[in-house]
Amino acid sequence: MERVLAFGCHPDDIEFMAAGTLALLAERGYEIHLATMAGGEVGSPTLNSQQIRAQRLKEAERSARILRGYYHFAGGFDLELEYNNHYRKIAVRVIREVNPQIVLTCPPMDYLVDHEITSQLVRNAAFIASVPLFDCGVSITPMGKIPYLYYWNAIEGKDIFGRPLPLQFGVDISSMMITKEKMLRCHESQAEWLKYITKWDAYTEKMKQASKADGQRIGRQYGECFIQHLGSGHPQDNILKTILGDLVVETNASSASCGI
Numbered sequence: 001m002e003r004v005l006a007f008g009c010h011p012d013d014i015e016f017m018a019a020g021t022l023a024l025l026a027e028r029g030y031e032i033h034l035a036t037m038a039g040g041e042v043g044s045p046t047l048n049s050q051q052i053r054a055q056r057l058k059e060a061e062r063s064a065r066i067l068r069g070y071y072h073f074a075g076g077f078d079l080e081l082e083y084n085n086h087y088r089k090i091a092v093r094v095i096r097e098v099n100p101q102i103v104l105t106c107p108p109m110d111y112l113v114d115h116e117i118t119s120q121l122v123r124n125a126a127f128i129a130s131v132p133l134f135d136c137g138v139s140i141t142p143m144g145k146i147p148y149l150y151y152w153n154a155i156e157g158k159d160i161f162g163r164p165l166p167l168q169f170g171v172d173i174s175s176m177m178i179t180k181e182k183m184l185r186c187h188e189s190q191a192e193w194l195k196y197i198t199k200w201d202a203y204t205e206k207m208k209q210a211s212k213a214d215g216q217r218i219g220r221q222y223g224e225c226f227i228q229h230l231g232s233g234h235p236q237d238n239i240l241k242t243i244l245g246d247l248v249v250e251t252n253a254s255s256a257s258c259g260i
């Protein structure tokens with residue numbers, strides 16, 4: 001069975017940006033793996049870091065189980081991620097353990113530096129996980145080849161200068177919105193946290209708005225847009241198009257600039 005790994009920064013990033021695509025891949029026989037670099041240690045107004053981390057890891061596991069999938073915690077700490085050898089090794093360890101054909105991660109430019117560092121770490125790990133002499137700290141077989149790598153959209157569909165990302169295509173996830181919402185709702189602590197910060201019960205509404213905006217970029221009701229990493233060494237064909245067929249639609253330039 002082929003595997004797909006969605007490797008985000010915080011528990012709930014994946015549910016916002018790529019859970020619909022994962023649900024479609026699960027339906028087509030892929031084994032689903034979710035991983036996060038950090039454990040969401042600052043995401044609570046009332047619990048301490050250890051308590052909220054413990055709760056968030058459980059929420060992430062529950063969400064992964066909806067797709068009969070697995071959750072992996074890389075062991076990083078919220079707002080303290082760095083592009084260094086410690087995190088490089090643990091990102092490679094997770095990728096070697098899962099041995100995925102496809103990797104999805106945060107975009108290189110996003111609203112939070114932790115997301116951008118996660119993107120760098122995962123990008124690099126996807127490339128070097130097959131280098132036999134790279135020591136990730138545990139004895140595990142290196143990857144046989146470099147996986148397909150995709151970046152999901154940035155939060156609110158914009159980079160730090162307010163520009164839309166150069167999205168290439170979107171996946172029509174309209175048939176999977178119920179599953180996507182069910183996965184997001186596993187992250188109960190974050191719904192409370194967002195309500196505390198925004199004074200608005202916005203959690204699932206924000207996800208729906210973002211999915212709708214990505215849907216508009218491809219002329220469908222709900223979508224998730226992606227950019228494929230096409231650097232040298234990575235596969236150049238779009239395997240998501242091969243697997244998902246007509247559900248994968250190229251973004252058009254006019255709708256890409258509408259923002260949300």
Ligand SMILES: [Zn+2]
Nearest residue numbers: 009010013115
């Ligand atoms: Zn996040």
